[in-house]
Amino acid sequence: MYLSKVSFKHSQFAREQLIKQLQNGAYTSHQLVWQLFPDQPDKKRDFLFREERIGASIGFYLLSSEPPSAAQELFDVQTKPFNPVLTQGMKLGFRLTANPTVSKKLNPDDKRSKRFDVMMHAKKQLQQQGETDKKRIQQAMTEAAQGWLMDEKRQRDFGFRIDIVPDIVASEQHHTAKKGIKGSIQFTSVDYQGVLTVTDPELFKAKLYEGIGRAKAFGCGLMLIRRI
Structure with a gap:
């Protein structure tokens, strides 16, 4: 690579x-x-x-x-x-732009799941509950994005562990057109920054090459790492 x-x-x-x-x-x-x-x-x-x-x-x-x-x-x-030498237990500083989404069933009897943007889902839930305070809504959105990356199963699947909640450096809601698709594509990009511990070197390297999360065609998924 x-x-x-x-x-x-x-x-x-x-x-x-x-x-x-x-x-x-x-x-x-x-x-x-x-x-x-x-x-x-x-x-x-x-x-x-x-x-x-x-x-x-x-x-x-x-x-x-x-x-x-x-x-x-x-x-x-x-x-x-780019062919990083990784070992189990190695600590790395990282920067990641990702599109945090989850799949959920709207009802228990549904056969198919629907994919949600975690930040916009958190915002919508609070607004439906009558919350109007912008700071509280933004805090809930930030915590939802952090929770997505802190999910234990997701971290195991990615071959790393994060012990301290990462910083959200920036986030942006995008509306962009794509050739051959009617209307606009909407997604959220989140810039994470933090420290991780490698738990499975080969799996983690594969995920670095593959990219993390969705919306890779729109500049998401690339994790930059550095030794600390």
Whole structure:
């Protein structure tokens, strides 16, 4: 695997594309990142990316099975191999942009579950109970997002353990259009930051490569790690 840092060049063309991206939302980022693989137009997506705000501009971190093209009119690209050596009990600082969702049955007799955005579900539940205090609603939404990542089964499935509740650095509700789909796609992205302990090195590495959670086409799922 390869980890890349991608930033817009200082050119008129790059500025025009940046303005379009800022106006059109998350799916435009996905289309821009695809340009880093010009020889693979029909290949299934096998990369994860994370958008980073840099002042008035943006950049991306990109994890991919093949190195992105460095011959770019639009981007400056810095790439290095990514194959972390992990051991059980290792502590790592992490940053993660994820789309926290859960599947629930609305009624016990339902055969199918419905997928919920955990933050918006928490907000809706409080509002239905008559809560109007914005601070209390926001606190409940934050706790719901933290609870999603702190879920013990989810952590076992991901091969790590988090002992201290992670910080929510930012969260955003997105409404974005996608080619071939009527209307807009709605999802929430949450930026987590914290410390984890590796419990299953091979499983954790597989999840790093696969991505965590849903909405990967919209810049969610990539976890950045560092030794501490």
